[in-house]
Amino acid sequence: MSETPDIDCLVIGAGVVGLAAARALAMAGREVVVVERETAIGQGISSRNSEVIHAGIYYPPGSLKAQLCVEGRRRFYDFCASHHVPHARCGKIIVAAGEDQRDTALGIMGRAHANGATDVRLVDRTEMKAMEPEIEGVIGLHSPSTGIVDSHAFMLALQGEAAEHGASFVFATHFFGAETGADGIRALLGAEVGCFFRVRTLILAAGLASPRLAGTINGISETSIPTPYFAKGSYFSLARRSPFSRLVYPVPEPGGLGTHLTIDLAGRTRFGPDVEWLDTHADQPLDFRVDSRRADKFYAAIRRYWPGLKDGELNPDYAGIRPKISAPGAPDADFLLQDEAVHGVRGLIALYGIESPGLTAALAIAERVVQLAATNRR
Numbered sequence: 001m002s003e004t005p006d007i008d009c010l011v012i013g014a015g016v017v018g019l020a021a022a023r024a025l026a027m028a029g030r031e032v033v034v035v036e037r038e039t040a041i042g043q044g045i046s047s048r049n050s051e052v053i054h055a056g057i058y059y060p061p062g063s064l065k066a067q068l069c070v071e072g073r074r075r076f077y078d079f080c081a082s083h084h085v086p087h088a089r090c091g092k093i094i095v096a097a098g099e100d101q102r103d104t105a106l107g108i109m110g111r112a113h114a115n116g117a118t119d120v121r122l123v124d125r126t127e128m129k130a131m132e133p134e135i136e137g138v139i140g141l142h143s144p145s146t147g148i149v150d151s152h153a154f155m156l157a158l159q160g161e162a163a164e165h166g167a168s169f170v171f172a173t174h175f176f177g178a179e180t181g182a183d184g185i186r187a188l189l190g191a192e193v194g195c196f197f198r199v200r201t202l203i204l205a206a207g208l209a210s211p212r213l214a215g216t217i218n219g220i221s222e223t224s225i226p227t228p229y230f231a232k233g234s235y236f237s238l239a240r241r242s243p244f245s246r247l248v249y250p251v252p253e254p255g256g257l258g259t260h261l262t263i264d265l266a267g268r269t270r271f272g273p274d275v276e277w278l279d280t281h282a283d284q285p286l287d288f289r290v291d292s293r294r295a296d297k298f299y300a301a302i303r304r305y306w307p308g309l310k311d312g313e314l315n316p317d318y319a320g321i322r323p324k325i326s327a328p329g330a331p332d333a334d335f336l337l338q339d340e341a342v343h344g345v346r347g348l349i350a351l352y353g354i355e356s357p358g359l360t361a362a363l364a365i366a367e368r369v370v371q372l373a374a375t376n377r378r
Helices: 016-027 064-082 099-115 125-131 151-164 207-214 292-302 358-375
Strands: 007-012 032-035 092-096 121-124 139-143 147-149 168-170 174-181 184-190 194-204 229-238 247-250 260-263 269-272 314-324 336-338 348-352
Touching (some): 007 016, 016 032, 016 151, 016 358, 064 099, 064 147, 064 358, 099 121, 099 139, 121 125, 125 139, 147 151, 151 168, 151 358, 194 207, 194 358, 207 348, 269 314, 292 314, 336 358, 348 358
Parallel strands (some): 032 168, 194 348
Antiparallel strands (some): 092 139, 121 139, 174 184, 247 260, 260 269, 336 348
């Protein structure tokens, strides 16, 4: 870009990944503007997850999910400690409820070690019962590096440090699209009516909306834009005090990690998410209500590893939606971090499919964005 741009780095989306990217870019000396269609940070899928700090157990070795989760988890704990973000390294047990799940559990441990989560270890039934007396299963995997966090406090800390380094935030503002050419990127931004702004680097970190918004960028390769698939996950809360001190997960199921048990920093117990594939590719409007009738399947799934759950003890809580880029029944896709080499637009970094472990990996994803932005700078 020969002329000075109106905006050096434009980040679309003020969820956890957009905020982490804005912070990292600002700390690298870039001038950053974050545009968000909602009226505050973290109003989308970043506020609708389990708030778990993942260890890096489940993902294919060598994948971006594996690499960035393990790297991000190390950064995450250091960041939370240095920025006074409430969190707890409470640990997790993955339960093989029956003999039919033993081999799957052993395979998960091997994958965890290959990914660098080498502190994951096998515990027999006796040790598992000593750790969490109400669990039932044949064996378990203990992950001491798994934790929980106040995700909104984490996002506020990211926003604050980004702002300290000069980043600006513009809310209730839409990204309507962009024109690209030899003179750079011209982004159309506004509330109801947009205005064009010349942009040197454009970071598309809009979660569920990323594929749709990518389609509004003139010059992008259409084949580079993945088809979005939305997997809704509902959560139910326990109507009494939790008997657990750790997170408890079953072995994974297609589309997710199973109906797991998490605790928050206040000690409240939640179960979920389940998997409900939505028959839509549109990121708005979406129904985040929890259907109480789904509780029957929750009771059955939870009682495989916690038979002490009684009828009437689950209450509908909240729901989230995973921004999948793989179809129902297909293997889970890896994170996609695309630059000019893939989509053909210099100065554009497009992020797709940032589902779990996106929260844990956010700081590591941000460092990759900084690197890509430096090499793709106009």
